[in-house]
Structures are given as C-alpha cells and as structure tokens.
Amino acid sequence: MSTSAAARSSESLSKWTMEKAIGSHLFHVADYSLARTIGVGKSISSAVFDVGGLDWSIKCYPAGGTPQNSNYLALFLALESDARNVKAAFRLALLDQRMKPSSKTPAHDGPYTFKNRDYALGYHRFVERAYLEASQFRSTDCLLSNDALLVHCTVTVLKNPRLQSPAIRPVAAPPSDLHQHLVRLLESGEGSDVTFEVGGATFAAHRWLLAARSPVFRAELFGPMKENRMRRIKIDDMEAVVFKGLLHFIYSDSLPPLMEELAKESAVLMAQHLLAAADRYGLERLRLICESKLSQQVDAGTVATTLALAEQHHCRNLKAICLNFIDSPEVFIAVMRTDGFEHLKTSCPALLENLLKKLG
CATH class of the missing domain: 1.25.40 (Serine Threonine Protein Phosphatase 5, Tetratricopeptide repeat)
Known part of the structure; x- marks a missing residue:
C-alpha cells in the first residue's frame, strides 16, 4: 500500500474558558452636598449586592479617604462575604445625566485578589471634587444633577478555568413546545367539555386543564357540587377579552400576544384586569407577571x-x-x-x- 493511500486526515478541538460571573450595581447618592460634610476618611456605603454568589458593596468617601487626598472623591469596591482570595475585576464609574460614564472614569481594573472580608480596592483619587462640583454647570459631563451623584459598579468574579476537549458534540434537545399544542387545543375546541359565556362571547374549554392550573376552577368543576355543575357557565362580571387572555395564560403559561400589540394605556388597562382575574382564580404566576408589567408603567x-x-x-x-x-x-x-x-x-x-x- 502506498504512503498516500495509508495517510489519514484528523482534526481535533479543545477550548479553554474561565468560568466567571458578571453583575452590576447603581448607587444613588441623593444629597451630595450633605454627604461631603461627614468629614475626611468617613465613607457612605451602598446596599450589599450579589455577584457570583458573593456579597459586595460600594464605599464612597465624599470628602476624601485621607487628609492628603481630601481634594478628591474616593471610590472603593469592598468584599462583604466571609471568603478568602477572591479574584475579581471591577470598574467604577460616575454617570452623567444621560446615564453615560464620565470621561473621567478610570480604565477597567483587575483582576485583583480580594484577600478576605472587608477587603476593599479602588481609587483614593477617583475625581477631583472641584471638577465634580463644577460639572453641574456644564451642559456635557454633568455629574451632579439636582445634587445627586450616580455611582455605577460592574464586577466580574473569576472562578475556575475549564479545558474542554469534546470528542463528540452532544445532541441538543429542542425546546418544549407543549404550550403550542395546548393553545391549538384551546383554539380548536376539540374534546372540550365546558363552555363559558362571558360578555356576549362563548369559550369552549377543558375541565381537566382548568382544574390542574387553578385551585378555584378545581373546586368549582370537581368539588362536592360537581354533579350539579352545568356544562355551560355564565360569568357576568368580566369582559370577554380579559377572560380570553386568562384562558390563553392557563393553556400557554404566557401572556396573550395581544398585550404586545396594544398601546401603552390599553396595555396597562388589560394588565390591571388580568391581575384582578388572576387573583380571583388563584393564578399566582399570572398575578406576579401583571404586577411586574404594571410596576414598569x-x-x-x-x-x-x-x-x-x-x-x-x-x-x-x-x-x-x-x-x-x-x-x-x-x-x-x-x-x-x-x-x-x-x-x-x-x-x-x-x-x-x-x-x-x-x-x-
């Protein structure tokens, strides 16, 4: 056999990655002019926030961290967890009125090692206080708006490096499409065994699914009085479009597509009605989704x-x-x-x- 015939081509792959967790926190100092009166070497702290399963906080020294640096605002990131030798990179920034980092923001720092709890790293001379306080009179890079200072911190916690050398790529399972099948069942009405009359419209549904999703429907449809329940149930105190949205959630575990198409005012009104319906029928996830939607509007x-x-x-x-x-x-x-x-x-x-x- 010739050398060329015996030759075989092969190709392999390996990949080195660093496992990491990234998070950020925005610290709003509402009264800077009062905060700077606390004195040199005195700090104010943000709330504790979690990144990578560890607790962190931002330390701000409005009047300077040391006497020799009293003309500067000092900023530090502190580890608040009982942990040792935590490797992390971080970036501290002051945001202007457009929520953009100031041009005075230092370059990205790290990674560094936070040796133990209360260990802090940062800048004694983050920005000159004179520059900071004069910025409120500038149209650009205004860092003090209504006497408020915004400090943004991004933390990247480095964990264990991994070397991957897969011999065979695993077969990826497709995402679940159960909800699509259930929505089609609702739309077709096939196998339905209960009908609702709501606001002049009728809706065919399936008792077993209603009972599985809602404790209220379960009690109504399969409780002690189930033999007396009619196959046709009238609901007087709800609009048809709201009940339709309620059924869509029961079958799909998601808000109806209509919610994304409505104008803001109509979407708020729909979310309010759906929240009331969710509370009525014990659909806690729908209630929380509507709460979230309303809180943003x-x-x-x-x-x-x-x-x-x-x-x-x-x-x-x-x-x-x-x-x-x-x-x-x-x-x-x-x-x-x-x-x-x-x-x-x-x-x-x-x-x-x-x-x-x-x-x-």
Missing part, C-alpha cells in the same frame, strides 16, 4: 388606578412602588387631575387619608 396618569388595584388585591410590592412614585405634593396634585383619582378616592379612602397625612 407607573406614571402620573396610571398610578391612581394601579394603586387602588394593588390595595384591593394585596399586591404589597406594587403598592410600595406606587406610593414611592407619589413622593411629593407636586406629583400628588398631578395625580389628582386624572380620572383614576376619583376611583382611588371612592375605593380606598383610608389609603388616601394616610397618603395625605404623609405629604402634609
């Missing part, structure tokens, strides 16, 4: 109706976000001019009374 025009809804359905986080938004007499006056304020006044008088006392 809080403004002067929506906060009154959203606050009333949060109070009536015991949504503590959503209620706190609404109350935090109405944090001044000026905002409250704007809210009073909305149609939703009348609903808040009649449905939640005690809550409104407490809010008035808070605002003086």
Whole structure:
C-alpha cells in the first residue's frame, strides 16, 4: 500500500474558558452636598449586592479617604462575604445625566485578589471634587444633577478555568413546545367539555386543564357540587377579552400576544384586569407577571388606578412602588387631575387619608 493511500486526515478541538460571573450595581447618592460634610476618611456605603454568589458593596468617601487626598472623591469596591482570595475585576464609574460614564472614569481594573472580608480596592483619587462640583454647570459631563451623584459598579468574579476537549458534540434537545399544542387545543375546541359565556362571547374549554392550573376552577368543576355543575357557565362580571387572555395564560403559561400589540394605556388597562382575574382564580404566576408589567408603567396618569388595584388585591410590592412614585405634593396634585383619582378616592379612602397625612 502506498504512503498516500495509508495517510489519514484528523482534526481535533479543545477550548479553554474561565468560568466567571458578571453583575452590576447603581448607587444613588441623593444629597451630595450633605454627604461631603461627614468629614475626611468617613465613607457612605451602598446596599450589599450579589455577584457570583458573593456579597459586595460600594464605599464612597465624599470628602476624601485621607487628609492628603481630601481634594478628591474616593471610590472603593469592598468584599462583604466571609471568603478568602477572591479574584475579581471591577470598574467604577460616575454617570452623567444621560446615564453615560464620565470621561473621567478610570480604565477597567483587575483582576485583583480580594484577600478576605472587608477587603476593599479602588481609587483614593477617583475625581477631583472641584471638577465634580463644577460639572453641574456644564451642559456635557454633568455629574451632579439636582445634587445627586450616580455611582455605577460592574464586577466580574473569576472562578475556575475549564479545558474542554469534546470528542463528540452532544445532541441538543429542542425546546418544549407543549404550550403550542395546548393553545391549538384551546383554539380548536376539540374534546372540550365546558363552555363559558362571558360578555356576549362563548369559550369552549377543558375541565381537566382548568382544574390542574387553578385551585378555584378545581373546586368549582370537581368539588362536592360537581354533579350539579352545568356544562355551560355564565360569568357576568368580566369582559370577554380579559377572560380570553386568562384562558390563553392557563393553556400557554404566557401572556396573550395581544398585550404586545396594544398601546401603552390599553396595555396597562388589560394588565390591571388580568391581575384582578388572576387573583380571583388563584393564578399566582399570572398575578406576579401583571404586577411586574404594571410596576414598569407607573406614571402620573396610571398610578391612581394601579394603586387602588394593588390595595384591593394585596399586591404589597406594587403598592410600595406606587406610593414611592407619589413622593411629593407636586406629583400628588398631578395625580389628582386624572380620572383614576376619583376611583382611588371612592375605593380606598383610608389609603388616601394616610397618603395625605404623609405629604402634609
């Protein structure tokens, strides 16, 4: 056999990677002019935040970290966990009014070793205080807006390096499409055994799936009175489009596509109705999804109706976000001019009374 015939071609692959975790934190110093009066060597700290399963905090020295550096703002990243020799890279930045890093931001640092708890690394001379305080009078690179300072920190925790040398690539399983099959079953009505009349529309559904997803439907359809339940159930106090969205979630575990197509005002209204329906039928995940949607759309025009809804359905986080938004007499006056304020006044008088006392 010739040499050329005996030759065989082969190719292999290996890959070296560093396992890492990346996270960030935004520290809002609301009253810089007061913070700088605490004195040289005195720091203010951010809340503790998690990156890579470890606790971290930002240390800010508004009047300087040491007497010889008192003309500078000092910034440090501190390890708050009981851990040793943690390797991490980090970047500290001051953000301007456009939420962009200042041109004075130092280059990316690290990776460094944080030796133990309370070990801090950073900059004694992060930025001159004179430059920082004069920035509020500049149209660009304004770092003090309304006496507020924004410190942004990105942390990259380095873990164990890995060398991968796969001989055979594993077969990737496709994502689950069960929800698509269930939605098609809902749309076709095939095998349905219960019909709902809602707002002049009818909806065919399947008792077994309704009962599996909702404890309320389970009690209604398979409880002690199940033999007396009609195959046709009328719901008077809900709009057809809301019940349709509720059924879509029950079958697909996701919001109806309609939510992405609606204008903001209509989407907020739909989320409010779906939250009430979710609470009524014990669909906790849908309730939390609607809470999240509504919390991102809080403004002067929506906060009154959203606050009333949060109070009536015991949504503590959503209620706190609404109350935090109405944090001044000026905002409250704007809210009073909305149609939703009348609903808040009649449905939640005690809550409104407490809010008035808070605002003086």
